[in-house]
Amino acid sequence: MDKLIAETKEYFINNIQQTEDKYGLLEHVPEVVKWVKKIREYYPKSDLEVVLFGAWLHDVSHYLVNDGEDHAVKSEEMSREFLSGKIDKDTIDRVCHCVRSHRCKDVAPETLEAKVLACADSASHMSGIIYMDMLSNGHRVATVDEKLERDYRDIFIFPEVKELLTPIYKLWKSMLLEYQKLNLPKGE
Numbered sequence: 001m002d003k004l005i006a007e008t009k010e011y012f013i014n015n016i017q018q019t020e021d022k023y024g025l026l027e028h029v030p031e032v033v034k035w036v037k038k039i040r041e042y043y044p045k046s047d048l049e050v051v052l053f054g055a056w057l058h059d060v061s062h063y064l065v066n067d068g069e070d071h072a073v074k075s076e077e078m079s080r081e082f083l084s085g086k087i088d089k090d091t092i093d094r095v096c097h098c099v100r101s102h103r104c105k106d107v108a109p110e111t112l113e114a115k116v117l118a119c120a121d122s123a124s125h126m127s128g129i130i131y132m133d134m135l136s137n138g139h140r141v142a143t144v145d146e147k148l149e150r151d152y153r154d155i156f157i158f159p160e161v162k163e164l165l166t167p168i169y170k171l172w173k174s175m176l177l178e179y180q181k182l183n184l185p186k187g188e
């Protein structure tokens, strides 16, 4: 199975390397994997392989969808196609549920593995550079704040993660406040 996980990682990297990777997914997904491992320290019964397949596949279609399309839907399709014939159907279904529900939007994460991935996805934003990246790329402070709030809400799936990240959430909140005060002109 380790070999297939390595192949899945490669499949993700190859797909993203064909793009400009404007959202930094090549940094984001390894950050998600860190959180998967961290959350599993509290929930060791979650199936590591299912969550790892989900982690490497959940954003694979990010740059392939059109406006209005949901990358969770397209990534699920691509995951099924990629894994088909390589592992049993039940495992594929479990991975696909993780991928489909990772945004906690129209489909809620129901299994422990899907909850681990959804929480790891949001937690990764708080330990990564995405908020700063969004600001330097011209997003409004209010937009970044909304994202931070959604991420903070979604890590509530696991109280342990909420406790770990609440101090960092508060620091991001003050950072956004201070950044707003800078009132930086456009860099063009």
Ligand SMILES: [Fe+2]
Residues within 6 Å of the ligand: 058, 059, 071, 102, 103
């Ligand atoms: Fe995503």
Ligand SMILES: [Fe+2]
Residues within 6 Å of the ligand: 028, 032, 058, 059, 121
């Ligand atoms: Fe993600």
